[in-house]
Amino acid sequence: MTTDPNHDPGDHLIKLSGRFDLKTFRQFRQSYEPVLDDAQIKRIVLDFAEVEYIDSSALGMLQLLRENAQQRQKSVVIANCHGTVRDVLVTVNFHKLFELL
Amino acid sequence: MNLPAARSAASFSASIPLKILLVDDDEEFRGLMTAFLSARGHRVRWAANGHEALSAFQTDEPDVVLIDKNMPVMDGHELVGRLKQLLGERWLPLIMMSVDADHQLHIEALRCGCDDYLAKPINFELLDAKLHSFRRVANLQRQLVQQRSELDRFYEQTEEEALLIGEIMQRLTHAHRLAESGIRHFIEPTKHFSGDLVAATRSPQGELYVMLADASGHGLSAAMLLIPAVQTFYAMAGKGFQLDAIAEEMNGKLRPYAVIGNFVAAALIRLRPEANAVEVWNGGLPPAVFVDQGGAIRRLFVSHNFPLGAVGGPDFSNIIESFHYDGDGQLIAFSDGLIEAEDAYRRPFGMARLLETLRIAPRQARLNRLRSHVDAHCKGYPKHDDVSCVVVECPRTTAVDADLPQNPTPIATKSQWSITLTLTAPQLKAVDLMPLLVDWAKAMGLSPEASSRFFLVMSELYNNALEHGVLALDSTLKQSDQGWDDYIAEREARLARLNEGEIEIQLEQLIATNGARLRIRVRDSGPGFDYRQVNELPNAELMQQAGYGLGLIRHYCLRLDYFGKGNVVEAELAC
Numbered sequence: 001m002t003t004d005p006n007h008d009p010g011d012h013l014i015k016l017s018g019r020f021d022l023k024t025f026r027q028f029r030q031s032y033e034p035v036l037d038d039a040q041i042k043r044i045v046l047d048f049a050e051v052e053y054i055d056s057s058a059l060g061m062l063q064l065l066r067e068n069a070q071q072r073q074k075s076v077v078i079a080n081c082h083g084t085v086r087d088v089l090v091t092v093n094f095h096k097l098f099e100l101l
Numbered sequence: 102m103n104l105p106a107a108r109s110a111a112s113f114s115a116s117i118p119l120k121i122l123l124v125d126d127d128e129e130f131r132g133l134m135t136a137f138l139s140a141r142g143h144r145v146r147w148a149a150n151g152h153e154a155l156s157a158f159q160t161d162e163p164d165v166v167l168i169d170k171n172m173p174v175m176d177g178h179e180l181v182g183r184l185k186q187l188l189g190e191r192w193l194p195l196i197m198m199s200v201d202a203d204h205q206l207h208i209e210a211l212r213c214g215c216d217d218y219l220a221k222p223i224n225f226e227l228l229d230a231k232l233h234s235f236r237r238v239a240n241l242q243r244q245l246v247q248q249r250s251e252l253d254r255f256y257e258q259t260e261e262e263a264l265l266i267g268e269i270m271q272r273l274t275h276a277h278r279l280a281e282s283g284i285r286h287f288i289e290p291t292k293h294f295s296g297d298l299v300a301a302t303r304s305p306q307g308e309l310y311v312m313l314a315d316a317s318g319h320g321l322s323a324a325m326l327l328i329p330a331v332q333t334f335y336a337m338a339g340k341g342f343q344l345d346a347i348a349e350e351m352n353g354k355l356r357p358y359a360v361i362g363n364f365v366a367a368a369l370i371r372l373r374p375e376a377n378a379v380e381v382w383n384g385g386l387p388p389a390v391f392v393d394q395g396g397a398i399r400r401l402f403v404s405h406n407f408p409l410g411a412v413g414g415p416d417f418s419n420i421i422e423s424f425h426y427d428g429d430g431q432l433i434a435f436s437d438g439l440i441e442a443e444d445a446y447r448r449p450f451g452m453a454r455l456l457e458t459l460r461i462a463p464r465q466a467r468l469n470r471l472r473s474h475v476d477a478h479c480k481g482y483p484k485h486d487d488v489s490c491v492v493v494e495c496p497r498t499t500a501v502d503a504d505l506p507q508n509p510t511p512i513a514t515k516s517q518w519s520i521t522l523t524l525t526a527p528q529l530k531a532v533d534l535m536p537l538l539v540d541w542a543k544a545m546g547l548s549p550e551a552s553s554r555f556f557l558v559m560s561e562l563y564n565n566a567l568e569h570g571v572l573a574l575d576s577t578l579k580q581s582d583q584g585w586d587d588y589i590a591e592r593e594a595r596l597a598r599l600n601e602g603e604i605e606i607q608l609e610q611l612i613a614t615n616g617a618r619l620r621i622r623v624r625d626s627g628p629g630f631d632y633r634q635v636n637e638l639p640n641a642e643l644m645q646q647a648g649y650g651l652g653l654i655r656h657y658c659l660r661l662d663y664f665g666k667g668n669v670v671e672a673e674l675a676c
Contacts, residue, residue: 083553
């Protein structure tokens with residue numbers, strides 16, 4: 001999971017890869033928690049280009065992030081998701097909760 | 102004519118009065134006899150000739166008939182013959198009297214149907230003693246006749262009951278389904294109704310389920326055990342449940358019905374033609390035998406389990422043996438009555454003879470050959486136990502199928518494989534299973550697409566088994582931010598403390614006419630849960646609940662089933 005600050009300064013980019021499940025929760029949270037209270041950041045962008053595997057706990061974790069972000073008037077966007085991962089997000093209507101780029 | 106020792110009348114013991122019919126043409130003799138017999142308290146009726154005797158006999162049947170041999174018109178012999186006819190199956194003493202003391206005449210009289218012969222002059226003491234003796238016999242005879250007719254009635258009743266039970270069993274065993282299944286079998290019951298039973302059906306997935314059951318006891322007590330057994334079998338096999346789930350359910354159903362000593366020995370067989378595999382659960386029957394085309398014994402499926410109903414929950418073992426065959430063959434199961442059938446010298450037919458018969462007989466004749474060999478061995482001696490046998494054809498199917506898509510795909514995805522892993526506490530703690538399983542699946546040729554779906558489903562099932570089954574965690578903890586931390590911390594803590602617990606995972610890839618499927622089965626050592634609600638809720642609702650998990654898997658799986666206490670789950674994915 002890498003973060004890349006070289007984007008629109010209002011964006012916080014989190015790049016995930018491989019699996020996105022309970023095992024990666026702590027890491028995931030550490031990647032966004034610091035910026036939650038950063039007033040400059042308006043949007044958290046999750047880059048799913050290299051995410052191959054998710055399970056249902058991933059959905060819970062995304063919801064958690066969204067709640068936290070919304071409380072601080074930030075939005076969450078999921079970019080480059082594909083294949084089964086994209087299919088799952090659409091199946092559970094997450095495309096209505098998160099903008100899918 | 103000597104006067105009888107009337108003075109010795111006083112020395113005779115008190116006698117029971119008899120109705121005596123005296124047939125003699127000699128008036129004087131009649132007078133004397135009547136006097137004596139009446140003095141003894143008997144009631145005497147006399148007839149002067151055969152015709153009178155017959156009519157007297159019919160109007161008032163006596164207890165004894167005394168007949169003079171030499172009478173005009175109808176002599177003693179003829180009268181005896183007529184009286185015997187009138188009596189039919191009944192009996193009362195017919196005593197012939199005559200002045201001729203010749204032994205030869207005595208013999209003839211006895212041969213013509215008399216019960217005794219007295220020479221005249223009659224020794225009254227002797228006569229009296231004989232009358233008593235005959236009286237005893239007559240009573241016995243009457244008792245016998247009465248008991249015979251009671252027994253006849255009882256027997257008829259039992260026969261009727263047996264027929265009725267036979268009818269019921271016929272319907273309950275779904276004889277039509279048995280006929281459709283294509284297996285061949287025979288049952289030779291020792292009585293009207295057999296304690297042995299064969300049932301068979303196909304699951305929706307096209308697997309063939311067969312049961313051979315041998316209920317202890319006979320008649321009604323055996324039927325009472327077989328009825329719930331067979332109902333459970335058809336219900337569960339018809340839905341494609343695994344054999345161990347069926348066995349466990351049947352055992353549970355039979356426990357309350359079975360009095361100590363009553364149980365059902367059974368073999369449950371599941372043929373999976375697509376996988377070229379046959380599975381056997383054997384509880385208490387002799388070994389089932391897999392024989393190949395040439396008659397060689399390829400595998401024996403020995404009884405590893407208690408018969409159904411014999412033991413309760415914790416002692417009940419549930420061991421299934423499976424066998425992948427590499428060529429056409431037959432699975433033959435039979436009850437112990439077959440190998441224990443004895444000849445005149447009490448020698449049993451035995452396993453050795455059975456295996457030899459199977460080895461020699463041409464494959465389509467094995468069932469009949471076995472039956473006739475057992476009969477020949479017993480040479481008409483009655484068998485003590487029901488003899489039954491079932492033959493299941495196990496044809497080899499090849500993976501190449503013209504209906505499968507022609508796209509070039511890696512060889513590995515078309516082949517069939519299976520693995521079973523059992524993880525106990527130390528491994529559950531230490532092993533990060535999901536990456537290993539996904540790597541395995543990819544190595545077996547699953548596409549990236551299919552691997553993702555596999556991860557989704559496998560992860561869900563494994564984590565449920567671990568977290569809810571083994572660790573007994575409550576997923577509602579995950580609702581809040583702090584909740585996630587707490588949940589993960591609690592999960593880690595419990596895992597670190599874990600001493601006991603087990604998760605068994607089976608993965609299998611199957612080729613069907615409509616493509617390949619991956620079957621995942623997970624069993625955990627936990628208490629399970631009430632899964633009926635899961636099966637009944639529509640997907641949309643299920644999605645809302647419990648963090649999407651089950652709803653998602655159901656969406657992606659061809660099939661999702663829970664078994665047992667809810668601690669066993671099976672899912673199938675297209676891959």
